[in-house]
Amino acid sequence: MSDLIIRNCRPNGGDTADILIRNGRIAHIGTVTDAPGVAEEDAGGRIAIPGLVDTHTHLDKALLGHPWYRNDVGPNLLDKIDNERAVKKALKLDPYTQAMRQSLLSLSWGTTHIRSHVDVDTDGGVSAVEGVMRAKAELAGTVDIEIVAFPQSGLMRRPGTLELMDQAMAMGADMVGGLDPCGIDRDPKGHLDAIFALAEKHGKPMDIHLHEPAELGAFSMEMIFERIEALGMEGRVAISHAFCLGANDWNRTQGLIDRCAELGVAILTTAPASRDVPAIKRLDAAGVKVGAGNDGFRDTWGPYGSGDMLERAMFVGMRNNFRRDVEVERALAICTTGGAEVMAIEDYGLTEGGLGDVVVVEGAALADAVSRHAVRPLVVRGGKVVARDGETLRKAP
């Protein structure tokens, strides 16, 4: 835990100020005159924001550092899932190494907190969880990682997976994951009963992938709601993607959104351009907690993405037709304070007493910073410089 003065910055796009960090916490924002012996950085009048929060990604399987992967995979979801397991084997992809690479790449963009789903399946067992747990331990306090044990290849359709999920939780995974109980697993009752039982057994919260659109997703979501109520899991379940909340039937969809608010179900979105997605303003109006994530990127699923949550804020804004500055600022807030609330990050934000995490960005206004998403000149974590000009001080393996 370090001391640092960041001079001449504009916290959250406001007036120019200095930020004094002492013992890793923000001690003062304003004019700092007397702090003898404390190291200084000059932000050159640039905007400072708190650490970016990526609430949905897959640290174990981006292909960072590997040669270009030519994607010829089939059109169905199961094609992609089966292909991924095969490619991981062929490349001998090491989850620890990939997690280190992606986490440090994210840190270079100013991301300080990541929630990662990590594959658990009968091919790889719990080795990916082990690998990402090792990265998590090494990076604690630099990039804080939350691990969701994730049955990517299905749970009921691949016997043995549930036992591995149980093992992953016993090893210390932070959350229980789930995936398309109808679309992938073809057994919604079996799937949801199993993962909720795991969450209850290990006393852990949940984050469930739900790509199922329209009525199918609505059906699965209702079954999730039923189990949240029955088990008293209010406020402890997130649903990722939730494409069914972007469906056309207004009344039907509003009922689901209102239930998310009542049951404290957070919605985590990547705001994909090609799918129906929940509208941010609609979730906000209903009081639903919202975070955003980059999802997997440059992996066997697709070529796009950089790992940058400022770019993701742009995608959130573009998907939601956010054009006014206040709207683009909301898209950014989902990638900072929104994610921080979902991940329950204590003392988050540029405020006295808050975490000494400061990201200096290029741009004359917050919306400009989102639009440009240029290389970050400076990233500070707990009062310590961790990245400069897009390069982390710690190098990835």
Next chain:
Amino acid sequence: MSDLIIRNCRPNGGDTADILIRNGRIAHIGTVTDAPGVAEEDAGGRIAIPGLVDTHTHLDKALLGHPWYRNDVGPNLLDKIDNERAVKKALKLDPYTQAMRQSLLSLSWGTTHIRSHVDVDTDGGVSAVEGVMRAKAELAGTVDIEIVAFPQSGLMRRPGTLELMDQAMAMGADMVGGLDPCGIDRDPKGHLDAIFALAEKHGKPMDIHLHEPAELGAFSMEMIFERIEALGMEGRVAISHAFCLGANDWNRTQGLIDRCAELGVAILTTAPASRDVPAIKRLDAAGVKVGAGNDGFRDTWGPYGSGDMLERAMFVGMRNNFRRDVEVERALAICTTGGAEVMAIEDYGLTEGGLGDVVVVEGAALADAVSRHAVRPLVVRGGKVVARDGETLRKAP
């Protein structure tokens, strides 16, 4: 017209070769051994593509070079239109200067051909057309610009505009533009009769903005078809945006798409994430010509965009859920050969006898280049180096 050897490049992502340009044309692709006295560039094994083609933008009114514009504009299309005229006046925005800035920025990304809509209205008269015509003349052979006289503020609803459109065409604008005959102008018959009459009078082709969704856009599109047939304008009309071709009613929409193919109507898309848009694969299957454009960017309409057509190819790919390499390559092709066909650029492409326009890009494969859309190391136009490392040799005013 210059001579140049580009050594050690991978034309369109294929095998490594040299490209010999003589008198501004590609003379040979392969191994070049004896070309004494010809200047050389080393592409370092990178991929080379032909010039990028931006078939839909607004050169007269991006705010490039101006301070950040804080966008607080109202939600309606007319709010945005009225606001823009007011801001242009307040900033004394000079269309020539803005066109030079944007064209050279585009050139730094490797864009060699641009179709620009240019505002004609009773506030600015034809001054924007004059300004962009001046930029067009100065940049001829460097960035080739096609000018569409564009009634951004409406035609029938603002008396005097039609006469100004006529004047713009008489001055030498290349195409007649139009805009939402129902949604903006509230007089589809009046609007379409007027612009088609202008096209007939001046013997020029047309490019019509059509944002109207679903049945409203379908109605306007049918009225456009009727006039194309009546006036024998087959192959000479493009429709920009064409959101109605992304509507849900499959049969209704397919009928419109098939008519576009029959009448040679090109569809120009920006692939926005927030709107229903025509699916590229569907247009391809019907044999409709497709180009892409960046539209306005960093202007009073919204903060996003960089002017880069490789980034636009990424947006096209993301909007269409293109993940396989061949799909991403198709998204890129829309921004190169697709646009070149729409703009009828002669001898376009990396082929012997073709234009000596070569853009060197970063990335191991074409899809990688689209995904990264990194700064272009080298842009060559007619055998002459025009930009290096993202900086044009000619500087903008």
